[in-house]
Each structure stands twice: as structure tokens, then as C-alpha cells.
Amino acid sequence: MVIWGTTLVLIAFGLGVTLYLIERSKQPGVPTAPPPLPIAANPSDIPPPPQEVNLFLLDTTAPTLVPVKTELRLHAELTKRLSQIITALIQETPPNFRNTIPRGTVLNQAYIDSQQTAYLDFSNHLIDGHIGGTTAELLTITAILKTVFDAFPEEIKQVQILIDGEEVRTLAGHLNLSQPLHLPQ
Amino acid sequence: MTTNNVVYTKKPQEARTNRHGLRVTVRVLFLTIFAWIITPNSPAQQNSVRFIDVNGETIAETPIQSQGEQIYLSVDAVRQVFDPVMTDQYNHPRKRLILKTKDQQIRLQMGHPTVGIDPSGLTHTLPTPPIIIAQQPMLPVAFFTQILPDFYNLEALYNPSLQRVQLRPKDTWAPAVIGNSPNWAIIIDPGHGGENDRGCESSTGLLEKDIVLALAKRLQRMSEEQGIKVYLTRQTDTKKTHFERIQVAKRNQGQLFLSLHCNASFSPHEKGIKIYLNNPKGQLRFPSNAQAALTGQRLKPLAQANFLKQSQDFAHALQTELNFLTEAPVELTELPLIALSEAYMPAVVLELGYLSNVEDLEKLSESEYIAGIAQAIVRAFQRHISAINPPVQSTELEQEQ
Ligand SMILES: [Zn+2]
Numbered sequence: 001m002v003i004w005g006t007t008l009v010l011i012a013f014g015l016g017v018t019l020y021l022i023e024r025s026k027q028p029g030v031p032t033a034p035p036p037l038p039i040a041a042n043p044s045d046i047p048p049p050p051q052e053v054n055l056f057l058l059d060t061t062a063p064t065l066v067p068v069k070t071e072l073r074l075h076a077e078l079t080k081r082l083s084q085i086i087t088a089l090i091q092e093t094p095p096n097f098r099n100t101i102p103r104g105t106v107l108n109q110a111y112i113d114s115q116q117t118a119y120l121d122f123s124n125h126l127i128d129g130h131i132g133g134t135t136a137e138l139l140t141i142t143a144i145l146k147t148v149f150d151a152f153p154e155e156i157k158q159v160q161i162l163i164d165g166e167e168v169r170t171l172a173g174h175l176n177l178s179q180p181l182h183l184p185q
Numbered sequence: 186m187t188t189n190n191v192v193y194t195k196k197p198q199e200a201r202t203n204r205h206g207l208r209v210t211v212r213v214l215f216l217t218i219f220a221w222i223i224t225p226n227s228p229a230q231q232n233s234v235r236f237i238d239v240n241g242e243t244i245a246e247t248p249i250q251s252q253g254e255q256i257y258l259s260v261d262a263v264r265q266v267f268d269p270v271m272t273d274q275y276n277h278p279r280k281r282l283i284l285k286t287k288d289q290q291i292r293l294q295m296g297h298p299t300v301g302i303d304p305s306g307l308t309h310t311l312p313t314p315p316i317i318i319a320q321q322p323m324l325p326v327a328f329f330t331q332i333l334p335d336f337y338n339l340e341a342l343y344n345p346s347l348q349r350v351q352l353r354p355k356d357t358w359a360p361a362v363i364g365n366s367p368n369w370a371i372i373i374d375p376g377h378g379g380e381n382d383r384g385c386e387s388s389t390g391l392l393e394k395d396i397v398l399a400l401a402k403r404l405q406r407m408s409e410e411q412g413i414k415v416y417l418t419r420q421t422d423t424k425k426t427h428f429e430r431i432q433v434a435k436r437n438q439g440q441l442f443l444s445l446h447c448n449a450s451f452s453p454h455e456k457g458i459k460i461y462l463n464n465p466k467g468q469l470r471f472p473s474n475a476q477a478a479l480t481g482q483r484l485k486p487l488a489q490a491n492f493l494k495q496s497q498d499f500a501h502a503l504q505t506e507l508n509f510l511t512e513a514p515v516e517l518t519e520l521p522l523i524a525l526s527e528a529y530m531p532a533v534v535l536e537l538g539y540l541s542n543v544e545d546l547e548k549l550s551e552s553e554y555i556a557g558i559a560q561a562i563v564r565a566f567q568r569h570i571s572a573i574n575p576p577v578q579s580t581e582l583e584q585e586q
Contacts, residue, residue, distance in 0.1 A: 063452030098451040132377075132385030132393065133449025134461055134536055138520065141469060158472050169427070169523050173377060173384065174446070174461075174534065176521040179471045 048073045055089045056146040057097040058139060065143055067150065068097060078155060082148070083110045086120060089147050100139040102129030108164065116157040117180045118148060124164050127171055134174040141175060145183050158182040234258065234326065236266045239353040241505050250318050256348070257316065257323035260284070267333050275322050282315065282322045286336065295322055300332055344509060351509050358411065358567045369570050370414045372439035375401040376446040376524065379424030385449035387540040393447040394422060396537065396549060400559060401445055407563050413570065431527045441499060441569065442532035444524045447549065449541045456542040458507050460500050460517045461534040463526060464493060467519030495531035502568040503533060506561040
């Protein structure tokens with residue numbers, strides 16, 4: 001009797017664990033150690049492997065914009081990937097580097113049109129929080145452009161900066177941002 | 186046991202070697218620090234003066250001798266800089282020096298500030314007398330900046346902090362009102378303004394909008410003394426749109442637009458004066474298939490491009506004049522700029538220095554430095570105007586009459 005009872009308990013426990021594991025594996029985007037999935041599963045459910053991305057930050061000792069490598073689990077979809085990279089650029093500040101985007105700036109939205117123009121819509125803080133000066137303004141814009149063109153050399157040809165959904169003439173009163181911009185080759 | 190003995194005998198040796206090594210290290214360290222202290226590394230300790238021409242090209246770099254605050258140059262420097270055929274006679278017992286040019290003589294007495302000129306009989310007084318150093322007559326720098334240029338129909342500008350002397354032809358400037366030349370109207374645009382647009386700001390609370398307004402007013406006064414009409418896009422601390430600023434230029438038929446700003450960077454190390462030109466194909470660029478067609482602005486960028494060459498010419502004039510004041514050459518960058526985007530005339534943005542840099546901030550707080558910048562800008566105006574409307578020579582005027 002005791003043996004039968006123990007066996008039943010063990011079976012019930014094993015079943016519970018198996019059911020729990022199956023249920024857990026169905027939840028998407030588990031950040032650490034994603035369990036291997038059957039090949040037949042929906043591809044969008046597969047958490048992407050981390051990829052190296054260059055974020056352009058200011059090396060304050062040089063002082064020039066330099067690519068700083070970071071690992072991101074990039075989304076398969078282009079505009080989502082663009083959002084992820086720009087959001088990372090806003091947040092990244094390793095020691096000895098300065099972020100050229102004012103602290104507190106938020107990327108509201110990013111999209112790419114048929115002309116391969118990327119529209120990056122930032123919160124008003126990109127203007128309000130800016131320190132001013134032509135050099136600082138140029139560094140902010142160049143860091144964004146370099147990061148975008150480095151990650152999307154084929155997909156994006158030019159970038160238009162928007163603030164809260166609107167086109168703006170300038171950021172700090174010097175550069176003309178009324179049109180999409182690109183960098184000389 | 187023997188092994189132990191070996192170990193014991195070795196120990197004091199090691200200790201001695203370590204002590205010796207420590208002593209050597211300390212000595213080397215001390216010598217390094219001493220060498221570093223005595224090595225001259227600031228520009229004020231330069232041991233030469235650089236003479237440059239009107240375009241900033243070096244004429245000669247001459248060695249100097251310092252006595253206290255004063256700087257002295259040798260007689261040879263006169264030949265190197267002004268007159269290769271000048272001869273000199275030095276009377277040791279009487280401590281008298283005579284310099285002979287082709288038709289004049291300059292008499293100097295060591296220890297006396299008076300300079301006599303023959304045959305005119307004129308005399309000048311130097312702020313510092315010539316002296317004897319190592320038994321050789323030495324001439325104060327003022328002799329090279331105040332007395333000699335006159336002899337060769339030159340004018341000298343002296344920058345003591347960089348030990349630089351610029352020699353330029355005398356009286357080349359004539360206000361452009363002669364003959365058919367138009368009256369010149371220059372538009373000076375003090376950037377930013379008002380409570381919501383203060384521009385950049387220093388850690389000490391110095392504001393870009395205030396610095397540029399003060400300089401603009403100073404430039405207006407100084408230019409008008411030289412016969413150049415200047416209009417300001419704002420007279421007070423008020424907000425002005427780019428459109429309103431351009432309207433001032435159009436209304437007053439400006440022929441040159443100078444926008445004044447102070448710079449800032451995220452790096453505290455970035456410093457210096459910078460000049461920017463509006464070029465939509467510059468360091469950042471608008472796509473060549475510009476959306477101009479969409480915004481109905483197709484003609485505007487074309488019209489503006491016509492002024493790029495003249496803007497570059499003025500920028501170079503400004504650069505040459507400002508280089509005299511700066512250690513490193515003034516940088517010139519072309520970018521799509523909003524402040525100049527609709528200025529249909531030669532136009533330049535001048536960034537006076539970085540409020541985010543300690544050295545620049547110190548300079549921008551000194552009225553002497555600002556005065557030097559203002560003089561350089563007015564000279565650049567004169568240079569630019571003279572290049573476009575060359576001054577009419579008096580002989581030509583007489584012929585016309
Ligand atoms: Zn400014």
C-alpha cells in the first residue's frame with residue numbers, strides 16, 4: 001500500500017512538473033536562458049539572439065564621436081529594430097563617454113517611408129534639454145545619423161528628425177533640420 | 186641545513202638590493218619631476234617672435250632675449266624682417282647704435298628711450314630703452330612694432346600673449362563711398378535672445394545671448410567709425426525669429442550677414458573660435474533629390490548657392506584676421522544652417538568660443554580679448570569690402586577729375 005501510494009504521488013508530481021514546463025515554454029520573451037523550441041513553432045515567438053550594434057558616443061578625451069559596441073536582441077521587423085537601436089543610443093553612457101542626446105529624451109516613434117527616409121520622432125526634451133552651441137547640436141545630430149547609417153547601410157538613406165510628431169526647423173538654433181539629412185560618404 | 190644557510194645568507198643581500206632599487210627609483214622620479222618643472226611648456230615662455238604678413242604667412246621667426254617682463258631682439262632681426270640691406274654701426278665705448286637704410290639713419294643710445302632719425306631730425310620715444318645683453322646691443326620689441334613699420338610704410342599689430350607681430354600695408358582702407366562704389370551695409374545678427382532662447386550658458390552663468398549682443402553693438406560703433414553702415418537684427422534682449430532677422434537684412438539692403446554666437450560642446454576640452462558657412466551639401470547634407478520640390482522651395486536653395494563663393498571669401502578674410510589672435514588656426518566648417526538659410530547675401534556664422542571650456546570662458550570674460558576680436562572682425566569687413574570694391578587710387582581720382 002505504502003509503495004503504491006508513493007508511486008502515485010511521484011507520478012502526480014512528475015505530471016505537474018511536465019505540465020508546468022510546457023506552460024512556461026509557451027510564454028514568449030523570457031529574458032534569460034530561452035528554452036530550445038521545436039522548429040515548427042511560430043518564428044516571431046523565438047527570442048532573437050543578441051547582436052552587436054555600434055552606438056556613436058562622444059569620447060570626451062578625443063573629443064570625437066566613436067562607435068561603442070553593445071549587444072541587443074534585435075527585433076526582426078525593421079522599424080522596431082530602428083526604435084530599439086535609437087532607444088539604446090539615448091540610454092547608453094559607459095564611463096569615459098558622453099551621450100550627446102539630452103538625458104530624459106524619449107523616442108516616441110520611428111518609421112521608414114518608401115523613399116528609405118527614416119523618421120525619428122523624439123520627445124520635446126531633445127530641444128528643451130539641449131545645451132546649445134553649434135558644435136553640441138552637430139554632435140547630437142551626427143551621433144544619431146552615424147548610429148542609424150551604421151546599423152542600416154542599405155535600408156535607410158536619410159533621416160528626418162521630428163519633435164512630438166512635428167517637423168522642426170532646428171534643435172538649438174543653428175542647424176537646419178527642416179529636411180531629411182544624410183552624411184557625406 | 187645547508188639549504189637553510191643559503192636562504193639566510195641571501196636575505197640581507199635581497200634587502201640591500203631592494204633598498205638600492207628604491208633609492209634609484211626615488212632619484213629617477215625626482216629627476217623626472219624636476220625636468221618636467223623646468224621644461225618650458227607654456228606659450229608665454231616661447232623664445233622667439235613670429236612676424237607674419239597680411240595673409241598670415243610667416244616673414245621671419247626671430248630669437249628673443251627676455252629681461253624681466255621685457256622682450257628684446259637683435260639688430261639682425263631688423264634685417265630678417267624689414268630690410269636685408271640695412272647696415273649697422275655699434276660704438277662700444279659710447280654705447281651708440283646707428284642703423285642705416287638707403288636714405289635714412291636711426292640713432293639709438295643704449296639705456297635711453299629716445300630714437301633719433303636723420304636727416305629729418307625727428308625723434309620718437311620708446312616705452313622701454315634698448316639695452317646691452319652679453320655685450321650686444323638689443324632692441325625692445327616696441328622698436329619693431331612702433332618705430333620700424335613707419336619707415337617701411339607698414340602698420341604693425343602685436344599679440345604679446347602669442348608673441349606674434351603682423352605687418353600690413355599702411356592705409357589700405359578707404360571707406361567704399363568713392364566713385365561708383367555702393368555704400369556698404371552689413372547686417373550683424375546677435376544670435377538667440379529673449380527669456381526662452383538664451384543660447385548656451387557657462388557654469389558661471391555667462392549667457393551667449395548677452396555676449397553676442399554686447400559685441401554686436403561694439404562692432405556697430407567701430408564699423409561706423411570706419412564708414413561702414415551696420416544694422417543689427419536685434420538691439421535688445423528680445424526674441425526674434427529667423428524670418429524677422431532676415432527681414433532686417435532685406436529691408437536695409439545688406440550686402441553681408443554676420444551671425445554671432447558662442448559655442449558649447451559635451452566635451453569640456455573642445456575650444457576655439459569657429460566659422461560656419463551655410464552649405465546644404467556640407468558636413469551634414471540634404472539629399473540631392475531634396476524635398477525642395479515638395480515644399481515649393483526649389484528656387485531658394487539655388488539662389489542661395491550663388492552666394493557660397495562670396496561667403497567663403499568673407500569667411501577666409503575673417504579666418505585670416507582671427508588667426509592672429511589664436512594659437513591654433515580658426516576652423517571653417519560648411520553645414521546646412523538655419524540662421525543663414527534664407528539670407529540671400531554672403532553670410533557667415535561666427536562662434537566666438539566655447540562657454541563649456543574653461544580657457545575660452547576666461548577669454549570671453551576679458552574685455553581686452555573681446556576688443557581684439559572686434560578689431561579683427563572690422564579688419565575682415567575692410568578686407569572683404571576692399572577686395573570687392575578696390576580703393577580708388579588718388580592718381581585715378583585726379584585723372585577722373
Ligand atoms: Zn548660438
